[in-house]
Amino acid sequence: MTIKKLLLGATAAMAVATGAMAQDDKTKVGFIYVGPIGDLGWSYQHDQGRLAVEEAFGDQVETVYVESVPEGPDAERVLTQMALQGADMIFTTSFGFMEATMNVAQKFPDVKFEHATGYQRADNVSTYSARFYEGRAVQGLIAGEMTESNIIGYIGSYPIPEVIRGINAAYIQAKKVNPEVEFRIVWAYTWFDPAKEAEAAKALIDAGADVILQHTDSTAPQAAAQEAGDVITFGQASDMLDYAPKPRVSSIIDNWNQYYVDRVGAVIDGTWESTDTWAGIDSGMVEIGEITEAVPAEVREAALELKDAIAAGEVHPFTGPLNKQDGSEWLAEGETADDGTLLGLNFYVEGIEGDIPQ
Structure with a gap:
């Protein structure tokens, strides 16, 4: 996509999202997405948050969005365009937008960025x-x-701590209930590319995997599993219910709605401050989608009990004894990993084979 087309797309998307020109007293809120909102995954869920803002504030706000923005220089250009067009606040919804966000924020100190x-x-x-x-x-x-x-x-997107945490957490719990389990990991090096994601899923299935987890955004792995038969999957970022009750047997749902409403509200009432938020199941920011009838009742019950225990603070997914992949001790019996360690996590736990790409 050329930058000319990208900026033309930005203008078109803004028009779709806003309709008539906003009144001067409206708070203008922008959103940029790394994928299309039709991905039914990551970007779709962020756009649900945008719609929640519109529903909560009505005529007090004007929302604009640009989808399928590449990480890198194009993101900076789109953010600059959005700020120049009067955005009071901009949500930049992908890890790879970090440098662009910081650069544009420095140029527009009166604009709030999330x-x-x-x-x-x-x-x-x-x-x-x-x-x-x-x-x-x-x-x-x-x-x-x-x-x-x-x-x-397991289909990984990029080898960053967020993705490595997920791989480790899934493996730790899988190993607790099934000591014979093995993880095979394929790195797709993309957040959203249906062809690459499908290729990764097929490679894993060919290697003997009958369960596929993904940290990528499209439904292509679901479709590949459906085609293969006798393979189960989990929705990523949104419910992906089109593939239920099987292969998709449950999902992680990212619920940004309340956070977006709260943060926009803070801009409107003048109380917005720079903060860092890392919320989970207890707050509702992470939800577990419907566990379908394809999952045995006793397994469904155990999964829901684990979800509730995590929400209540009774269980922490990273609780020792746990060793690092090389066998050295990481967490002693009963010790839990602190947030600082988890935020920088760059190693596999013992039992996961293969190297993390550098």
Whole structure:
């Protein structure tokens, strides 16, 4: 996509999202998405948050959005365009938008920025993310109980701590319920590319995996599993119910609605401050989608019990004894990983084979 087309797309999307020109007293809120909102995954869920803002504030706000924005220079150009067109606040909804967010925020100090899954902040830049690893633990339990081949496939996007946390959390729980389980990991090096995601899923299935987990955004792995038959999957970021009751047997749902409403409300009433938010199942930012009848009742019950225990703070997915992949001790009996360690997690736990790409 050329930048000319990208900026023309930005204007078109803004027109679709807003209709008539906004009144001067409206708060203008922008959103940029790394994928199409029709992905039924990550970008779709962020756009549901945008719609929740419109519903909550009505004529007080004007929302604009641009979808399928590449990470890198194009993101910076789109953000600059959005700021120049009068955005009071912009949500930048992908890890790879971090540098662009910081650069544009410095040029527009009166615009409030909210960056998803990043770690760099400024006076006008907040960061926010969800504890996806909590949902991965629940998926790991179901996967470990339901695999017959004892091979679970995992499609990673990029080897960053967020994704590595999820792999580890799923493996730890799967191993607890099924000591024979193995994880096979394929890195797609994309957040959204249906062809690459389908290729990764097929490679894992060919390697014997009868369960597929994904940290990519399209439904292509679901379709590949459906075509293969006798393979189960989990929805990523949104429910992906089109593939229920099987292969999709449950899902992690990223619910940004309340966070977006709260943060826009803070801009409207003048109380917005730069903050860092990392919320999980207990807050509702991470939800577990319907566990279908394809999952045995006793497994469904155990998964829901684990979800509730995590929400109540009774269970932490990273609780020792746990060793690092090389066998060295990481967490002693009963010890839990602190947030600082988890935010920088760059290693597999013991039992996962293969290297993390550098």
